[in-house]
Amino acid sequence: xxxxxxxxxxxxxxxxxxxxxxxYGYGDDxxxxxxxxxxxxxxxxxxxxxxxxGCGKSTLAYAATRLLAPPGIITSGEVLLTGRDGRRxxxxxxxxxQLRSTRWQDVAIVFQxxxxxxxxxxxxxRQLVDGILAHRKGMPRVQAEERAAELLSMVGIPADRxxxxxxxxxxxxxxxxxxxxxxxLEPQVLIMDEPTTALDVVMQRQILExxxxxxxxxxxxxIFITHDVSLLVEVADRIAIMYAGEIVEQAAAGDxxxxxxxxxxxxxxxxxxPLHGPRRELSGIPGSPPDLRRLAPGCPFAARCPHVMDxxxxxxxxxxxTAFASTGPGVATAAEDGRLVACHLHAQGSGPVPKALAR
Amino acid sequence: xxxxxxxxxxxxxxxxxxxxxxxxxxxxAARGLTKHFAVGGLSKQSAGGGVRTRKVVHALDGVDxxxxxxxxxxxxxxxxxxxxxxxxxxxxxxxVTSGSIMLDGTEVRVRGRRAFRRYVRRVQMIFQDPxxxxxxxxxxxxxxxxxxRIHRGRLTGAALEAALAELLERVHLTPAERYIDAYPHELSxxxxxxxxxxxxxxxxxxxxxxxxPISMLDVSIRLGILNxxxxxxxxxxxxxLYITHxxxxxxxxxDRTIVLYAGRVMEAGDxxxxxxxxxxxxxxxxxxxxxxxxxxxxxxxDLSARxxxxxxxxxxxxxxxxxxxxxxxFATDLCRTEVPDLFDVAPGRSAACWAYSDRPGKxxxxxxxxGHRTGDAATGKGAPS
Numbered sequence: 043x044x045x046x047x048x049x050x051x052x053x054x055x056x057x058x059x060x061x062x063x064x065x066y067g068y069g070d071d072x073x074x075x076x077x078x079x080x081x082x083x084x085x086x087x088x089x090x091x092x093x094x095x096g097c098g099k100s101t102l103a104y105a106a107t108r109l110l111a112p113p114g115i116i117t118s119g120e121v122l123l124t125g126r127d128g129r130r131x132x133x134x135x136x137x138x139x140q141l142r143s144t145r146w147q148d149v150a151i152v153f154q155x156x157x158x159x160x161x162x163x164x165x166x167x168r169q170l171v172d173g174i175l176a177h178r179k180g181m182p183r184v185q186a187e188e189r190a191a192e193l194l195s196m197v198g199i200p201a202d203r204x205x206x207x208x209x210x211x212x213x214x215x216x217x218x219x220x221x222x223x224x225x226x227l228e229p230q231v232l233i234m235d236e237p238t239t240a241l242d243v244v245m246q247r248q249i250l251e252x253x254x255x256x257x258x259x260x261x262x263x264x265i266f267i268t269h270d271v272s273l274l275v276e277v278a279d280r281i282a283i284m285y286a287g288e289i290v291e292q293a294a295a296g297d298x299x300x301x302x303x304x305x306x307x308x309x310x311x312x313x314x315x316p317l318h319g320p321r322r323e324l325s326g327i328p329g330s331p332p333d334l335r336r337l338a339p340g341c342p343f344a345a346r347c348p349h350v351m352d353x354x355x356x357x358x359x360x361x362x363x364t365a366f367a368s369t370g371p372g373v374a375t376a377a378e379d380g381r382l383v384a385c386h387l388h389a390q391g392s393g394p395v396p397k398a399l400a401r
Numbered sequence: 402x403x404x405x406x407x408x409x410x411x412x413x414x415x416x417x418x419x420x421x422x423x424x425x426x427x428x429x430a431a432r433g434l435t436k437h438f439a440v441g442g443l444s445k446q447s448a449g450g451g452v453r454t455r456k457v458v459h460a461l462d463g464v465d466x467x468x469x470x471x472x473x474x475x476x477x478x479x480x481x482x483x484x485x486x487x488x489x490x491x492x493x494x495x496x497v498t499s500g501s502i503m504l505d506g507t508e509v510r511v512r513g514r515r516a517f518r519r520y521v522r523r524v525q526m527i528f529q530d531p532x533x534x535x536x537x538x539x540x541x542x543x544x545x546x547x548x549x550r551i552h553r554g555r556l557t558g559a560a561l562e563a564a565l566a567e568l569l570e571r572v573h574l575t576p577a578e579r580y581i582d583a584y585p586h587e588l589s590x591x592x593x594x595x596x597x598x599x600x601x602x603x604x605x606x607x608x609x610x611x612x613x614p615i616s617m618l619d620v621s622i623r624l625g626i627l628n629x630x631x632x633x634x635x636x637x638x639x640x641x642l643y644i645t646h647x648x649x650x651x652x653x654x655x656d657r658t659i660v661l662y663a664g665r666v667m668e669a670g671d672x673x674x675x676x677x678x679x680x681x682x683x684x685x686x687x688x689x690x691x692x693x694x695x696x697x698x699x700x701x702x703d704l705s706a707r708x709x710x711x712x713x714x715x716x717x718x719x720x721x722x723x724x725x726x727x728x729x730x731f732a733t734d735l736c737r738t739e740v741p742d743l744f745d746v747a748p749g750r751s752a753a754c755w756a757y758s759d760r761p762g763k764x765x766x767x768x769x770x771x772g773h774r775t776g777d778a779a780t781g782k783g784a785p786s
Binding site for chain 1: 479480589590591592619620621622623624625628646647648649650652653654673676677686687688690691692693694695710712
């Protein structure tokens with residue numbers, strides 16, 4: 043599929059998340075579910091956000107769009123959206139009115155459960171039209187209905203399905219309706235939160251191929267959230283891997299797959315049995331993800347890491363260049379520039395990087 | 402099966418004997434397993450089992466399967482293909498519409514509580530959701546004690562403690578003291594699923610029916626559970642039915658795989674050849690659709706989802722003939738009118754596709770479109786299987 047994900051990517055950032063931190067809970071002892079996460083989405087790019095459940099990937103998306111429900115609180119950071127006119131605005135500082143017009147128009151979200159995202163008592167046509175009319179004041183209803191029909195056929199659903207209720211559609215069709223709805227106002231950024239997890243592989247591929255085709259045609263950027271790294275490698279241009287509320291590695295999709303630099307990325311990739319190639323014994327990652335309420339100092343992955351060192355238990359690693367980057371201590375290669383990893387193994391003077399992480 | 406797959410030291414039987422074990426009589430077998438669910442209220446049936454006037458969902462039609470000791474059979478299919486129905490029928494949780502289930506060659510007739518207990522002592526089930534399958538108000542000790550007492554008699558005191566500790570050790574929850582008095586909410590998903598497996602093992606079952614045992618778990622701990630089940634298969638010689646939608650995990654874990662579509666078996670065979678050299682058009686579609694980071698060419702060379710649009714059919718009014726025919730690019734009139742049997746396509750392999758019959762008007766599978774996949778399989782076949 044990444045053969046289709048065309049090379050329209052430019053280094054022009056459309057959404058910049060800087061030092062975003064989120065707590066769950068009030069009072070003296072909140073849980074820090076996101077800690078100083080920074081992420082940049084470029085125009086026309088598909089950015090994959092991968093990680094296990096509870097690592098904060100959905101929280102990141104919701105916080106960045108200010109959809110976080112209580113008791114989630116954004117404690118610091120900024121989210122800069124570059125508008126079509128080139129002006130940048132901090133989404134976290136917008137007034138309610140400004141936020142309302144930005145949402146959907148600039149940033150749209152496709153949620154995980156299509157059944158629970160569509161209103162079961164209204165026909166899908168009405169739900170599409172309502173959204174369009176809320177943002178295009180003064181547009182005649184007939185015109186909005188035409189637009190809705192056009193959107194449905196864009197995602198491969200016959201327009202007469204506008205008269206259907208959500209329960210009359212299959213799971214795949216409902217998810218397509220959600221995607222059509224998200225694209226109704228031609229947003230610049232489309233956030234897809236596990237859009238295909240509830241679907242079967244065949245339907246998943248149909249929908250993803252469609253989204254990628256639309257991306258090429260309409261030129262929006264995508265943040266694609268999933269736990270399935272092997273899927274991301276195919277779909278995304280760049281991948282950020284999250285663990286326990288932090289981004290631990292960020293690189294081009296193929297690089298993450300072929301040359302993972304963080305022990306967690308390496309372990310995560312080894313958790314998916316391959317469908318082709320030699321069969322081998324896989325072990326997954328020992329242990330289970332940490333409890334964010336009782337996070338020890340140091341690297342959150344230290345307890346499960348096969349390459350753990352003393353420094354990992356005391357100091358928290360920060361996201362920086364890999365040991366192989368031109369600024370790093372190792373052998374410089376141009377491909378390593380732009381890769382980021384949060385691991386002490388890649389810090390200066392920590393000795394050679396283990397073989398599995400130095401491919 | 403390549404030798405390096407056998408867990409070191411744990412495997413009671415080298416691959417050859419495992420293969421031999423498959424030739425023996427199956428411990429649990431089903432023939433013509435069929436389940437129709439009535440929809441739209443109770444069906445009007447005359448006393449003599451007369452004509453149904455209501456609609457039925459053809460959840461499962463004529464499925465044959467064999468579970469052998471010390472071997473894993475995977476059932477792969479999309480949601481709605483009837484794979485969970487197989488597990489529920491084999492577990493005796495729902496009555497069969499027609500067909501028979503045989504345990505050690507004798508037909509199973511589960512009527513009444515005692516007979517059911519006797520049956521489930523030998524055939525245990527693990528459910529998909531470890532968050533829902535353990536009672537949240539009781540500690541692990543209670544859950545396991547109940548299972549031990551039901552299946553092994555009234556153990557008390559030290560004997561009971563020893564049995565519980567041994568169960569937890571079998572599923573690698575050690576030290577046992579740390580888990581025995583915990584409540585389900587204190588455990589992670591993987592640990593809970595291990596407890597659910599321990600509960601099933603309390604009965605010393607011969608057959609374990611695992612209905613999507615890993616799909617609700619975090620990705621990094623899924624393999625741990627699969628490896629545990631593998632270990633149980635090798636050490637205790639349990640026959641395992643592994644139900645999954647993930648064909649890659651079937652290849653990793655199962656000895657044999659059957660592919661289910663809309664309630665019918667499409668293809669059956671050893672997992673390696675079914676995934677590497679799929680014969681049925683549906684299996685090919687399934688394999689081509691699975692995410693594969695190594696294949697960055699995009700599924701163009703193969704049967705891609707684009708070439709095979711559409712969705713699984715309605716099971717209330719299933720298509721006549723082959724159930725895959727509305728989506729199959731090779732379908733002919735024969736496919737649209739008559740239901741294909743499972744034809745032998747290779748030693749130990751069969752596919753329900755008319756292309757492998759010698760009927761006139763049979764479809765011709767365009768093997769060229771399967772291109773590189775078949776090439777892969779040809780080279781991979783040199784390995785002992």
